[in-house]
Amino acid sequence: MIATRALLLRATPYRDSDLVVDLLTAAHGRLAALARGARKSRRRFGGVLDYFNLLHVELGRGRGALGSLGSVELLGSWEVLRTDVDAYCTGSHLLDLARLGTREGDAAPELFRLLLGGLDALQRGAHPASLARVFQVQALARLGYAPVARHCPGCGVALGVAAAGRGVVLCRGCAEPTAAVLSAGAVRTLQAAAELPQERLGALRLPPALAAEVVPFLDAALELALGRRPNSVASLPGFGRIDPPPRGLVP
Ligand SMILES: [Zn+2]
Known part of the structure; x- marks a missing residue:
């Protein structure tokens, strides 16, 4: 039997009255x-087998590869x-990344901690659109695909204005000539996102102009x-519109 803290990542209907649940544990x-019985009655597991609950679960060995959920307790x-739709969509994305980025049975203590940190940040009022991108940067690093470093991974030069390589920020000399250019501000934003401690993931808010550079790069990296x-x-959620300067003020 396994007894551990867990988060529900996905619940899939199974037969008439059951659910197959994907759980993330450390x-x-x-x-x-x-x-x-979880599909038939939400009360079957005390009504707490739900998304965005930190659970203590007991899992028994079932038949075949699938374990059987014993008790569930709300922590x-x-x-x-x-209650907040932007926070909900962002939280759902965090769960989705955690599910896609882990393999069954492989310990994932860092990703588990990161997920707790991301959900805590949303609970404390972090800007959802920014938090999603900070989480992506840090999750990619934990999966072995760090998208940005202080220096170019190709040649070691300190990164200023740089280019969007395939999933990684490169200096413009190492990138393909057609690669999208990332401004120094966008590179610094990505570096800052990568270096935030887990308890301060909500501390970075991306301005819309920088988000417009960072978002396509991160989507491709993911x-x-x-x-x-x-x-x-x-x-x-989006970052809002980038308004052009008012007419008459343009020199
Ligand atoms: Zn380089």
Whole structure:
């Protein structure tokens, strides 16, 4: 039997009354388990087997590869994600990335901690659109696809104005000539996102002009790392419009 803290990543209907749940745990990574009766009655597991709840679960060995969910206890919850639509969409994206970025049974303590940090930041009022991108930068690094460093991974020069390589920021000399240019401000923003401590993930707010450079780069990096574009990206909140300067003020 396994007893551990867990987050629900996905619940899939199974037969008439059951659910198959994907859970993220620190020590055992992603685990799939059969939750008997959970589909028929939400009260089956005390009504707490839900997204954005921190759970303590007990899993027994089921038949075959699928474990069987025993008891579920509520340790805490991120309530703002149930009431704020931008926070909800962002939180759902975090769960989606955690699911796509983990393999069943592989320990994922860093990603588990990162996910808790991301949900905590949303609960404390972080700007959802910015938090999603900070989380992406840090999740990519934990999956072995760090998208940005202080120096160019090709030649070691300190990065200023740079270029969007395939999933990684390169100096313009190392990038292909057709690669999109990233301003020094966009590079500094990505570096800052990569270096934020887990308890301060909400501290960075991306201005719309920099987000316009950073977002396409991160979308491409995610697609490369995960092998496909996560569906939840499409529901992420935007950064607002970049207004042109008012007429008459342009020299
Ligand atoms: Zn270089």
